[in-house]
Amino acid sequence: MAIKFWHRKINALLHDPVEKVYTIKTHEALQNKRISELNITPNKPKADVIASSIERIPLPNEQTNSDKQRVYVNSNEFYIIHPLTGEKVSKDILDKQLNKKDILSQSNKFYEDIKKYIEKEKLDVNDVKSAKKLYNYIWWYLPKSVEQSYLLPADTRVPDVSIIDHLDTTAAFSSVTTENYSIVMISIGPVQDFIAAGRKISDLRNGSYLLSYLTYQGIKYVGQNYGYDCIIFPSMRDNYFVAKDLGFYTKELEIDPAVASLPNVFSFIIPKSDVELVINKIKEWILLERDNIINFFLEKINNNTLNELKSNVSFELITEHGLSKEQITKEFKKQVKQFPTIVATVQNLENFNSLNMQYKDYTGIDLTPLKESFEKLENTYTVKDYQYYSYNSELLGIKSGIRKTTRDFIGYIEQNSNPGDEISGNEKALIKEITIYDDEEKTENISAITLIKRYLPNYLEKETLYEEASKSLKNTKKNTKDDITEISKDYNASILMMDGDKMGEWISGKKAPVLYQRLHKNAISRLERIDKKYLEKLEELQFITPSYQRTISRTLNEFSKLVPKIINNYKGTLIYAGGDDVLAILPSNKLAQAANDIRKAYSGVDNLELENLKFNKGYMYKDGKMISNMMGHRATMSAGLLTFNPSYNLKLALNKARELEKIAKSNYEVEMDKDNKQKKVDRDSFAISSIRGSGKIKIAKSKWDINIVPKKDIIETANSLISKLEENKKSEQAFISKLKYEYESLCFSNNKRILKDEEFIKKVVPFIIKERMNLGNLIEPTKKILNLCKNKNLELKDILDILEELEYSAKKPKRGGE
Template sequence: MDDNTFWQLKLHARLHDPAEKSLVLLRDPAGHEGGTCRALQRFLSRAPLAAEAIGSADSPALHGAVFTQGVPREQYETLRRADWWAAAADRPQWPLEEISVTTRSGVQKTLKVADWAQVNWAKYPVLIHPLTGAEFDLGRHGGLKDTDLKDIKSRSLQHFASLVLRHGDQVDWQRTLLACWRFGPELREEEDFGKLGELWKVLPADTRVPDHSIWDHLDLTSAFAGAFGADPDGEAALLTLSIGPVQPFIAAARSTSDLWAGSHLLARLAWEAMRPLCEELGPDAILFPRLRGVPQVDLWLRDDCGLPPALFTDCDWTRGATDGNPLFTAALPNRFVAVVPRARAEALARQVEERVRSWLLGCGKTVVDRLLTEAGLETPGEAHCHRQLRDQLAGFPEVHWAVVPFSLIRPRNPARQTDLDTTALSAAMAPFFGVEPGQPCGFLASPAWQVLQRETVWADNTTFFSPNPGVLYPAVYDLAERVLAAAKSVRSFDQTEQTGWRCSLTGETEWLTTEPAQLCQSYRRQTDTLWAKIAERQPAWAKKGEHLGALSAIKRLWPTLFAEEVARALGGKGFRRFVVSTHTMALSHQLDRWLHNGACLADGCADALARYDPEPVALPRRLLRDHQGKPALAIARRLAGLLERAADLDEPQEAERLRRLVKDTLLGRSGRLETYYSLLLLDGDRMGAWLSGDGPKGLDPDSGQPPLPGPVAAGGRSYRDGFHPRVRAGFDAHASRQPLLQAYAGAPRALSPNRHLAISGALNDFSLTLVPQVIETEFRGRVIYAGGDDVLAMLPVADLFPAMQRLRWAYSGNDPDQVSGDRTGLVLRDGFALLRGRLMRLMGTAATASAGAVIAHHQAPLGAVLRELRLAESRAKNEGGRDAFCLSLIKRSGGTRQFTAKWGEGEPVALLCALRDFLADPAVSRRAVYNSLEWLKDLPEPDGNGAMLEQLLAYQLTRQSEGKTATNHDVPDLARRLTALALLQPKDRIDWLENALAVAEFLARQGRTAGE
């Protein structure tokens, strides 16, 4: 199949159902396939027509004789098969009843969907959350009452017609397909048309099972059609691929700028790995992660694929400098799942491996050339450091992949793609499940498959058809994941000889040099090395004494290279080397107060700024927003830069003078500069189980709350949970005498591509939109990495706890403390988010996340801080039992405190903040905590109701408050809540209480309360 026909096939697959399908079913005499989609398909397949010809779906100019259902005949069977597979993979099968139809040739038997299994969704608009099963009856809120059928069809037709792109008089099939994939879900409406709004993005694909959108179905149909069309035998396969290593690559960092660079570079490598598939098969071939709306992918669509720039004018990445541009957020995970042609699967995986490594090598060569130029060491030929680069990057990154073909499943009835033979699939699965060949395992042993594997006839002669191969997606995916895990466990390494002095950052490879002899002695004794010259001329690339290997050098220069790349792409200035400073983050709260209070400079500070001319540093986005237009904002950047400059000075007295000038500027003669900052690491719980279909069940029917933490409930929601309420009663009545069908309806819903697309879409919205909103807009933090369910962010100490709690609620899409009309504009409710008119479907109320956090001095070694951060996250998941957080407080004076608690039990975040505010009251002595810690050492573990502990705690806190805080703080209530929360801990309750008091006391010290 030539390229032109291939992209035409995919586009017709994407247009086989109209986006407004759910709104026209049972209302439009032409049927859902006879209106908008057929008009578009015929329009695309004919000679060019005038723009007026697309004004009506019923225009006679659009009718032709070479089509079947509006599709070129030679493509129809492929598209129908792709539609069947996509439908079977994403939704339960439905009974068809036999009816008689009178035609010219006589009475014929045919099949139709039973009347009880049909839903007029425009009249009964119900949406079901795909991950939790929560129902949303839009009719109760006045939705869809005035939907005009003709108006909806007309607007849909005009919308998609505007996305048709041409080369001269010919349709450009590839660019049109990409435009429809990217912007089809974004209906541009006039101000006077408010009937659909954000509902357009979540319109269901099947009104009977309204838990997945029409866009999910169209994406999957296009993916299958592309795989079938690009394979000589019309066969598809599932490809899973991952790159790594992840943690060692990111953790090798001396500064938070290194940390950002490692995270961002890894996300960029992930995109370069996905790019070959996007170029050859289209971005819809990748099921996880969903790439729609990812800024780096948008940039590719615009600049490499040639989509009109006007389509992207409303995208945030097209505007804004370094401090706030989404392109600077690492937002892609290191693995993907894709539908590919079976015959080309291995070649595509090899192509990915070659592409990602060649891209990194090219990036490395650019880095080495820049270093040599800056150091004045250019040579006519190849320098020794070029050879070192090739040797050290050989085999990096590691690429692991697995392919499972759907051809392991053979329909015994090819014409109907039914009556499936799973012998080959079962044999392939057996070794990975530890069973004998032929013994059912995995999905093949599930109750659902016991029903679906054979044709079932109901008592009223209604036939419940057995599925096509698409319904075995869960078995194919499960096998692919197990094969990938096996591939990772048997990976081989090419040994590289490294004999000289090693990289000062990783200690693993030789540092780059132009003279091999320099590697024979310590670089501390040499002043003419490549890196010594770089440290003198470009201190942002290397500090004095640093000598870096190839990977470390690429990470160090990546902020510069990427900023230049973005500047070229966006044609603007203001993109500079991306700098993230722990000291600036520690000061951000005090800088904010200074800007609010008039921004006056202390005597001598202006002269110091003029003399040292420090490099401006990046500030949190919220500071930029709150003080936009103030001239003092530029001074604030340079004040933070002056502190960075002071840290590099060799004269201690001068460095101390500069620090004092900054302190006097921000705080006056009294007070101390904040020197502590925090790192936050949040990770979704049991993401592997969610992806494999074993996520927790939805809301408890009695309490209306998520299930209690504990082992994952295998299988999650049942098939019946996904039925429209008006379908369930009819199904139950017809299945009442069919035990197998009752078992099917109650069986755990199997994994589906829709589940992957729903999870990927939710994680995209969370990481790309909500994480920056919470961390950088609602609070004064900086996102370092946000890829899917993983978040790494830096925050001032004053913002850590409220930001951490808000981020946890944003992950599931439900904030129990949500205030109506919140000034931030973000509303989180029932698994959805609404931000500035944009509706986002998130993981849902049953999804949980755990977080680790560290508070550390800005001069603490970053490597040690990151290790403690990982340990804190581990404690939250293990000691905390997931859906928990753990804070590690690393004091510069020595010692570490850990505090672990569940998010919701006893509201620990709110309690800690209340205790902090109490201790920050000037009338309260810090001895309230010190004395309590002393007598707690001799107290036995509390039992019963903890009455004695509560009374002693209330007495001690009241005693040290001098009786002046009664009107501001409810001290007895604080003691009660602390005691109640301590009693919820499974063990070491006294230790837990000591840590809570110590952490609150540290947070209450000057400059660390959010209300200042």
């Protein structure tokens, strides 16, 4: 890219100060001065008009100078609105949280730091490489310039758009000076089958890391050539790979190098004219790195140096079934080149007529009435085509969904007589892996893909910059027969599998706040006076913008940095935390509480504390200071929680955990809506089960919070009882089993109910606990959790089933049998 390109990018990132809300009258002169001091000519970016128009709501009288007719909000009146819940944070709270003097000081220091960086790196800003390097520095550190930058609004009238997200969007639309852009989505697969094919924790972790690593190769092409601001999803700031590639990685960064934090999908904005080239280059970069990995291992096969991969492991080629060494190397390539499949979906930011035609074809909805309502606004700017970004983005999602339903089949049939891969069962084995531990030899027949997954850290160590990732991934591989036992210790093993609920609807905007909710109350009152009919229109209209999508992206990025902390707190191993997906292995006694903490961090609720962080009302606080939004209470997670013996087949356990996650997502309650009509409220649940020696598998499921007054957290309430039992040195199993037995015996006869749940809790439970168990101090904590059945959607039997599963996961098993 030419020097002008990177200068446009820098101007776009710096055209507004982060502290704009405090310097609204002088901000343009201030930024011109700051940019000039970097020896770059300040030019107001044309892209600002595009970004501002996309993010703002079309309003009447934008071109008038009369305050009586304009919709405006003074900077001294500003407050912020949560971008995903539509709930406001009052000015009183903000005045206590935001210190104007500190914010201005931090911002000034940032520009001094930029100048020091230019001097330290000896950058010539009129040289292409130097200008690009400067852009990368500014992009990476811009949000860090002010600790609370993500809270500061770009527009006081619509105070749910962060100034950082606005600046990123402006930079993305500054790649070319025309208005011809496209949104592109790339997905890489397969995912679940590829990750699940493993016997060891390292198999799972390395498999997910390989997917993340290859996804990054595609993202890197866009970032290096167009700027990382063009990436809408996922957020790439504070990503380990980017930090290493740009030279910004330090041990002080709160990044776990070994966490697979990138989902297998990414989307970006680029000039329309470059789409075909960029898609081809992305595929080329991904496949080139895959081939580099293949060649790394093939070289070891050809040179007979596979044994260098690990000290207590040796390898032999499986030649006894007729394959020669040369044939094995050919099969090796063929096996790996099945993977990955790369799918690209494109949506051009069309002119309105073309967009409307497409939109009607896919949805049956005509956008003409909406366009006409905008055109009726008086004394305002002409509504441009890119202001319909929301509908272009929706079309991209629809097209991508359709494309995913058509699978790509690679015509590869293995015709040799070798045995199957003992780990995945998907390909033929080509290599014997012989492990010696405590003088005991174990042989596994593995395929090319299994070999690469198991020893990916060796490639990262020898052939890339990512030595921290290699070292950390290698630490997953314990020198034991089974590294799951190392995690579970004295308890059973467990799988935690969690997923954000209805993420597709969040990204597409179906769950976004309506435009009315996004407006400052003073903007609403002024608009009501000027054009009440239009205001009513905004009460039903949802518009998503790049900034809205960036908000979700960076929030999920923040969440992915929190998950390792939680899993480490509970002595588990994280397999991946990419986007809204989490997979981890934990000792069973930590399973439920870890899941409960993760979903609270995701939503940012219930005063969850994590090191020096606290989460409440949809926000994250650091040392008492509000830092950024989380997903909010309307965004929830569901989980599959499975307890199993460490010796149980890991692949089968993963399949069961996935089944539990699906059960959790299908769980629902019936509530009354504002019109007093019944509605189903699904997901926001967990399903918990255990695989026991008897072979019986019971499943219990529930919402995380039981909707009674006051709201009750069922995991915390249950754990409170289990802790009381431990204090009394009473077997949880005997206690809960006794309750369940009495419940089934006294409340039912010949499958007919003879005693109501309420009477059992009120009269029978105190008697059983006090008279038969001599545990009078446990009456109230027991009644507390059993009374959760007052929620009409949860029966007492369900609560007892949940207690039974929680008890089983909490106890130490007797090894050698259940």
